Amino acid sequence: DFEYNRNLFDAATVQRIAGHFESLLRALLATPNEPVATLPLLTASERTRLLVDWNETSVPFEARAGYHQLFERQVAKTPNAVAVRFEAQVLTYAELNQMANSIAHQLQEAG
Incomplete structure (x- = not known):
């Protein structure tokens, strides 16, 4: 004792x-x-x-989902969380998604 x-x-x-x-x-x-x-x-x-x-960090992964679908799910879960930070610039998942969608639409229109 x-x-x-x-x-x-x-x-x-x-x-x-x-x-x-x-x-x-x-x-x-x-x-x-x-x-x-x-x-x-x-x-x-x-x-x-x-x-x-404590190092077991594997998570189920849907093999058929594309990266864009996985990203959209994350946006839906945590739209206001920080997704990207570079120096003083910060983008939330919602902001980054909006920018990505805008670029995707421009690419589609351009052919």
């Missing part, structure tokens, strides 16, 4: 720190000549959570 200031830490945090300390001690015993700075602190479950679970 650890003694700690309950005003500063909750039990889960102390448990996590204890796991880090245990990982460090195990690594020190296994590789005593390694510099401490190179030894792991994360537990195996934390490492998996950080590198695998």
